[in-house]
Amino acid sequence: MTADLPEDFQPLRTERLTLRPLRPEDAADLHRLVNDWEVAKTLARVPFPYPRALADEWIASTQAQMQARIAWHLAITGLEAAGEPGEREVLVGCIGLSMHATKREAELGYWIGRRFWGHGVGPEAAARLASWALANLELDRLVASALVENARSQALLRRIGFRETGDGVREFLARGGTMPVKLFELTRDDLPRTSPVLADQPQAAGGANILLVAACALIDPDGRVLLARRPEGKPMAGLWEFPGGKVQAGETPEAALIRELKEELAIDVAESCLAPFAFASHPLGERHLLMPLYLCRRWEGRVAPLEGQALAWVRPSKLADYAMPPADKPLVALLRDFL
Numbered sequence: 001m002t003a004d005l006p007e008d009f010q011p012l013r014t015e016r017l018t019l020r021p022l023r024p025e026d027a028a029d030l031h032r033l034v035n036d037w038e039v040a041k042t043l044a045r046v047p048f049p050y051p052r053a054l055a056d057e058w059i060a061s062t063q064a065q066m067q068a069r070i071a072w073h074l075a076i077t078g079l080e081a082a083g084e085p086g087e088r089e090v091l092v093g094c095i096g097l098s099m100h101a102t103k104r105e106a107e108l109g110y111w112i113g114r115r116f117w118g119h120g121v122g123p124e125a126a127a128r129l130a131s132w133a134l135a136n137l138e139l140d141r142l143v144a145s146a147l148v149e150n151a152r153s154q155a156l157l158r159r160i161g162f163r164e165t166g167d168g169v170r171e172f173l174a175r176g177g178t179m180p181v182k183l184f185e186l187t188r189d190d191l192p193r194t195s196p197v198l199a200d201q202p203q204a205a206g207g208a209n210i211l212l213v214a215a216c217a218l219i220d221p222d223g224r225v226l227l228a229r230r231p232e233g234k235p236m237a238g239l240w241e242f243p244g245g246k247v248q249a250g251e252t253p254e255a256a257l258i259r260e261l262k263e264e265l266a267i268d269v270a271e272s273c274l275a276p277f278a279f280a281s282h283p284l285g286e287r288h289l290l291m292p293l294y295l296c297r298r299w300e301g302r303v304a305p306l307e308g309q310a311l312a313w314v315r316p317s318k319l320a321d322y323a324m325p326p327a328d329k330p331l332v333a334l335l336r337d338f339l
Contacts, residue, residue, distance in 0.1 A: 130160060215244035
């Protein structure tokens with residue numbers, strides 16, 4: 001149900017930073033940065049003093065955790081003297097996600113070396129990892145906590161979209177006991193919206209913006225249905241949906257589907273092979289989604305993810321196991337009963 005991310009994991013990049021898997025050669029720099037009381041005292045699972053051998057042991061464990069999909073621990077690096085002949089990669093800190101064993105959530109944690117405080121490294125790295133996680137992992141939310149006395153960390157979480165959900169306590173190894181913390185949560189709805197209403201979309205009576213989207217349930221000879229995962233950067237990233245897209249000005253829904261299936265999946269579909277099946281009507285804030293769903297059993301070419309999206313061929317009885325946008329859910333039930 002998920003892509004092979006641990007094996008194919010590519011470093012995450014921002015304007016200034018790279019988030020990549022930790023390497024054995026990072027151990028000395030990691031130890032130097034985290035073996036600092038001002039850093040260690042804010043971290044729940046880090047002892048102080050921090051033994052040098054522990055850096056080697058922890059780095060060695062991170063790859064196995066990624067392969068097991070129980071945690072993603074990454075180095076935060078930047079370039080010293082960027083753009084100059086002597087530039088070199090510098091370890092700035094670490095950031096990670098720990099998956100909850102039974103819930104569709106993961107805990108975000110991070111630390112930045114003291115010499116890099118005040119440079120905006122934390123929010124830049126945390127926002128990048130949060131966006132990637134909600135788009136690529138089977139998650140509904142991210143959670144995080146910050147010491148009550150750590151106003152800087154609380155401000156960072158709020159800055160990237162986390163909402164405060166309450167108070168709690170956590171064991172802090174470096175402190176030798178429990179400490180009060182603020183609890184935070186981030187869902188897809190908290191991420192910035194990046195898809196504006198199109199000026200050429202029709203309006204319903206009363207002025208509501210109608211977002212017309214055509215979708216297609218591709219059905220293979222084994223009766224499986226193709227789902228595509230919304231990629232990072234789009235609204236509702238990480239949710240699974242039927243392939244398709246917005247109907248542009250002057251297009252029919254069928255013409256839009258033929259274009260979208262070619263652009264997204266590299267297949268050619270004839271209009272005669274698109275059978276209208278059902279439609280969804282769903283409010284989207286200031287917009288209103290109208291989405292006709294077509295069935296298609298015949299096409300030319302081999303399905304390929306041209307936009308880097310994850311794809312899954314799914315048995316009708318398993319469609320409900322995939323997290324999908326609210327508008328798709330009634331269509332899933334109809335399609336499951338029909339097939």
